[in-house]
Amino acid sequence: MSSAAEFQTIGIAGAGAYGAALALAAARAGRKVLLWARDEATVAAIATNREVPRLPGVPLPDSISVTSSLANLAEAQALIVTVPTQNLRQACDAMARSLPAGRPVISAAKGIEQATGLFTTQVIAEAWPGSTTAILSGPSFAADIGRGLPTAVTLAAEDPDLAQALAQALSSPAFRIYHSADPRGVEIGGAAKNVLAIAAGIAIGLGYGESARAALVARGFSELRRFGEAYGAQGETLMGLSGLGDVVLSCASAQSRNFAFGLALGQGKTAAEAAGGKLAEGAFTASILAEMALARGVETPIADAVTAIIAGHVSVRESVAGLLARPIRAEI
Ligand SMILES: NC(=O)C1=CN([C@@H]2O[C@H](COP(=O)(O)OP(=O)(O)OC[C@H]3O[C@@H](n4cnc5c(N)ncnc54)[C@H](OP(=O)(O)O)[C@@H]3O)[C@@H](O)[C@H]2O)C=CC1
């Protein structure tokens, strides 16, 4: 039986925008936080300025310390990994070399590993054998968490007691964490919503308007649900914060980097120009998600279209015309 009191110190691996946000959330929940960045210069800048460069304007309290040594995370009773999905394996390999396995490792990444088709908790389990995995996901911009605005997410683990204990340990009045025993459902929602956010951005970038966006979001959610159920997600999870909730947020706001990436594609930029050096997880997830859907006989026309556009195989307009020319069919 796990209890929140076990988790007094939290280690956070990855000092980007979300790592900073979750460090602040954990500190506000009364935890001591050890924030790890791989780069010495970043650690020095954070220690001096008491803010994370990728989340500027939010001062870090004294309960957050920063380190470039993974061995210093040994004191933490639970770890949260906040590096991009395609770099998660590398980060977990490094942790496995520096720390004993066993403590809970919570993924906060939203994607599918391109090279393997593994979801993020599977990547952690494979790269760091013996770790107990969990996933935290849901509608939450790092900047909103940083400002202390009300936010709600889901934390899931196979062991419901562990999920509940971690959720309690990390929750505070403005950062509410619901718990779940369906980690696969939670991680699929977070990965797939990024692909849909790109599609929604494309529709707006093309000037197709709000009705088109609403249609895309609804049909996209149906795609997410089919894919999720084919890969073992529970329907109720997909309807929750980490699925529908994050689709609503990310498809509606230009604050989403995935939406902004799609918007730029729709306005005629190439994929490289549209990314502009910012992380758009959906750009890496779209093709593997489409491939995995095909392997299980699931239709994902929106993920297919996003994949073809990013690869430069079709123009944005041709691709959208292809979607609009699909045969008329029953909605469900
Ligand atoms: N930002 C947000 O609002 C939210 C983000 N997320 C998810 O969180 C994850 C991270 O996103 P976010 O923080 O925004 O991204 P950022 O681009 O802000 O930061 C990524 C961080 O990961 C670090 N990093 C990359 N590769 C490694 C590695 N191999 N080892 C250690 N550190 C590494 C980078 O370090 P360096 O500077 O050295 O490259 C950087 O500090 C993504 O999966 C995203 O979907 C989830 C919810 C909200």
Ligand SMILES: O=C(CO)COP(=O)(O)O
């Ligand atoms: O996942 C997020 C909000 O829940 C952040 O979205 P972006 O990665 O698209 O900025």
